[in-house]
Amino acid sequence: MEVPILKQGAFLIATFQAALSDADLNQLRMGLVQQVVKFRSRAVIVDVTAMDVMDSFASRTLREIAHMIRLRGAETVIVGIQPEVAFAMVQLGLTLEGVATALDLEEGLAYLNEKFKTTN
Amino acid sequence: MSKRDVASVPPESKRNEEPSELLRELVAHLRQNRTQLREEWVVRISETRLLTAMTKEEIFAEATSVYDSYVEALETEAFEALQAYARNLSERIIPRGVETHEVVGIVLLLRDVLARSLFAKYQNDFKKLNRILDAYEPAANRIANTVAVGFVQERERVIRQQQEAIRELSTPVLQVRERLLILPIIGVIDPQRARQLTEQLLRGIRTNRAKVVVIDITGVAAMDVTVANHLVQTVEASRLLGATVIVTGLSPEIAQTLVTIGVDLGKMNTVGDLQGGIEQAERLLGYKVATLAEPR
Amino acid sequence: MSVGEIRVAINSDQDIVSARQKGRVVANELGFSSGDATLIATAISELARNIVSYARKGQITIRQVNGLNRRGIAVIADDEGPGIADIRQALRDGFSTSGSLGLGLPGVRRLMDEFEITSQLGKGTTVMVKKWRP
Structure with missing residues (x-):
């Protein structure tokens, strides 16, 4: 299953369509980092609205994505975590520490727009 | 516990007939002197500063029905009715802020008031007094126990109910x-x-x-x-x-x-x-x- | 209503996804809230992942359980992998640290109501978890 990566100005938006396998997640990780380099993006938004389960592997992959992208000098925002998924995640001790989060795509974009306005 | 209590007979009895006969005599005495004994009891309740949350009239009304239920329980040795009455009483007086020690207190006072009247009645026949007390004490203690347990159970039920109500009050966001x-x-x-x-x-x-x-x-x-x-x-x-x-x-x-x-x-x-x-x-x-x- | 036993063979990471999807379906059928179904699906995901990572293959069994006055779901994960040498350590809580919780078993335990594990070195591991309907 391919994860579409959309380019919107200085940002990349990756939307998780449905339940992803580990292989899909690994592929996404590589793909995102390559595209950040290619487009010299300033930030990546990962939209997980469609994910009904976020287990330790998925959560770890998201953290790794954020980490690698930070090493490229860009920022990552995870958006669209469902309330029920968030509850299950904290029970598992998965808190995505150090990674920015926002309610949905709109909020994620607002957060990044503001951030890059104030630092410029 | 009630069933076993009802079935058991005071262990002091040597002859089967005697305790219940004695109890009958006892009950008759308590019925005869109802007005005087009840009055004495009510006075002791107010002296001991029990049931302060209730008015004099309320105490008197409550005392009357407790007295009658008490005597009835002595007579029938059936505690279900008393238990039901204790629950009913508790239901009425718990919201008034009556405490466990007060309920236990008034029942023990009644036990003592009645015991004194037995002393007075049989003071010249020490043997008879002893037999009467043998019949009276276990029954009286069981009554005190029943009322106290009934009260505590009712209180617990009220507390549980309140806890549930509080839980159901969804915390507002x-x-x-x-x-x-x-x-x-x-x-x-x-x-x-x-x-x-x-x-x-x-x-x-x-x-x-x-x-x-x-x-x-x-x-x-x-x-x-x-x-x-x-x-x-x-x-x-x-x-x-x-x-x-x-x-x-x-x-x-x-x-x-x-x-x-x-x-x-x-x-x-x-x-x-x-x-x-x-x-x-x-x-x-x-x-x-x-x-x-x-x-x- | 009764739900038959569902078995999912776990041989690859693809099977993890299908196991948790089936688990969610069963949980819904048993009348669990969608919040609970998410917890159950997440637990299945973790258990299935342990099989893939440590034993390569095994199976997940999902079935209804009946207790006194209550009904619930049981998930059994078993494999014939290397087994766990130190179960107590595997269950030690690294509460809210990172995503790398080793076997992730303490987390699974928190997601569910009951948790049982048996493991024999060289023979395999069986984990059974249950969740009761409130």
Whole structure:
């Protein structure tokens, strides 16, 4: 299953369509980092609205994505975590520490727009 | 326990007939002197400062029915009726603030008043007095026991009912202004309630598109490791939805306890009181609102 | 209503997804709230992942359980992998640290109501978890 990566100005938006396998997640990780380099993006938004389960592997992959992208000098925002998924995640001790989060795509974009306005 | 109690016969009896015969005699005496004994009892109740939450008339009315039920229980040795009466009585007087020691107290007083009248009646026949007391004491003690247990059970039922009512009162997630929610937590938090609170808050964050949440725990009676961990989880889950949580009303004692038992308060954004929390929330929001308004 | 036993062979990471999807369906059929179904699906995901990571293959069994006055769901994960040398350590809680919780078993335990594990070195591991309907 391919994860579409959309380019919107200085940002990349990756939307998780449905339940992803580990292989899909690994592929996404590589793909995102390559595209950040290619487009010299300033930030990546990962939209997980469609994910009904976020287990330790998925959560770890998201953290790794954020980490690698930070090493490229860009920022990552995870958006669209469902309330029920968030509850299950904290029970598992998965808190995505150090990674920015926002309610949905709109909020994620607002957060990044503001951030890059104030630092410029 | 009632069935066995009813079935058992006072162990003091040597001949089967005698105790119940004695009890009959006893009951007749108590019926005959009802007015005088009841009056004596009521006087002792007010002397001992029991049932202070009730008026004189109420005490008298209650005393009359307790007296009659008491004598009836002695007569029939059936405690179901007394038990039902005790529950009924408790139901009426618990809301008036009558305490367990008062109920036990008045029943013991009645036991003593009646015993004294037996002493007076049989003072010239020591043997008979002893046999009468042999019949009277176990029955009287069982009555006291039944009333006390009935009262305590009723009290427990009321307490359980109140606990359920409190639990069902869903803790409100209040929107005070756009993007700002307040969650005042009051009372005891158990795992079930903690989960309910968290789920409610997370849904609230989504529906109201909240950016900041103030959780006020001024009304939380006690905080242990479990509750503290729930609180930390709530904060973390809210952040996963993109909302910042400010915890207010954390007393120095609770803070000290949490630090001592090793709860990481570093993850929590805490402000002394609710007002301070709202002010900080507004600062956070004001900043965001101003910059978000720009693109328009 | 009764739900038959469902077995999912776990041989690859694809099977993790299908196991948790089936688990969610069963949980819904048994009348669990969608919040609970998410917890159950997440637990299945973790258990299935342990099989893939540590034993390569095994199976997940999902079935209804009946207790006194209550009904619930049981998930059994078993494999014939290397087994766990130190179960106590595997269950030690690294509460809210990172995503790398080793076997992730303490987390699974928190997601569910009951947790049982048996493991024999060289023979395999069986984990059974249950969740009761409130």
